[in-house]
Amino acid sequence: MGNCRGSFLACCVLMLSLLVGGESLAPENKNNCTYKVTIQTTCTKDAGTSNHVRLRFGDTNSNDILVRRLNAKHMRRVDPLEPEVLDDVPRKPFQACMVDEFQVKGQCVHSPICYLYLKLTGADDWRPGFAQVAVVEGTHLSSDNFYFHLYLPRHAWHGFDLCDREVTPFGIKHKRKVFEKKLSN
Numbered sequence: 586m587g588n589c590r591g592s593f594l595a596c597c598v599l600m601l602s603l604l605v606g607g608e609s610l611a612p613e614n615k616n617n618c619t620y621k622v623t624i625q626t627t628c629t630k631d632a633g634t635s636n637h638v639r640l641r642f643g644d645t646n647s648n649d650i651l652v653r654r655l656n657a658k659h660m661r662r663v664d665p666l667e668p669e670v671l672d673d674v675p676r677k678p679f680q681a682c683m684v685d686e687f688q689v690k691g692q693c694v695h696s697p698i699c700y701l702y703l704k705l706t707g708a709d710d711w712r713p714g715f716a717q718v719a720v721v722e723g724t725h726l727s728s729d730n731f732y733f734h735l736y737l738p739r740h741a742w743h744g745f746d747l748c749d750r751e752v753t754p755f756g757i758k759h760k761r762k763v764f765e766k767k768l769s770n
Contacts, residue, residue: 618693619721621686622655625714627734628682635677636707636739640689642698642718642728645748650691658687679711694720698728702744705737712736 622640626632640652652658659678678685698718705711713733720726731745 620689621719625684627714632712633680634711639704642701644694644696699748700746702742
């Protein structure tokens with residue numbers, strides 16, 4: 586009978602320790618947030634592209650989310666004038682006069698998204714209109730629209746950083762953002 590009490594007590598202590606400290610036992614998951622990326626391509630002649638597009642966005646806490654091939658994350662096209670979905674048939678993204686939605690998973694941001702960069706890799710041009718990132722788990726962390734309305738330079742990051750800015754008597758001063766290469770595991 587004494588053996589049963591000792592085993593029962595040991596099980597209770599183990600269960601209690603798991604309940605209290607369970608958060609530290611769980612593996613850290615960096616890919617635990619979902620983002621909906623919306624990008625509009627302008628209606629200018631030859632504005633669309635079939636090239637690979639990369640995306641980089643993040644918050645003031647240096648939570649940097651990098652999407653190496655945004656084209657592969659394409660969800661659907663939507664009508665730019667109507668918020669309704671045109672169709673759910675997979676189509677090529679980044680066509681002129683279209684708004685495309687993409688779903689991206691990555692580490693969670695802890696403050697509102699305040700920078701967004703796009704990188705075009707390939708031979709043809711692309712002219713995005715705007716880009717916006719919505720945090721599915723917390724809309725208060727979503728970004729405002731980032732307006733481009735120009736042809737992107739190829740093989741270079743181009744975008745906006747509204748995170749670290751300071752108003753001075755000479756205008757708005759932005760801190761320069763330097764991206765470090767991430768090592769693949």
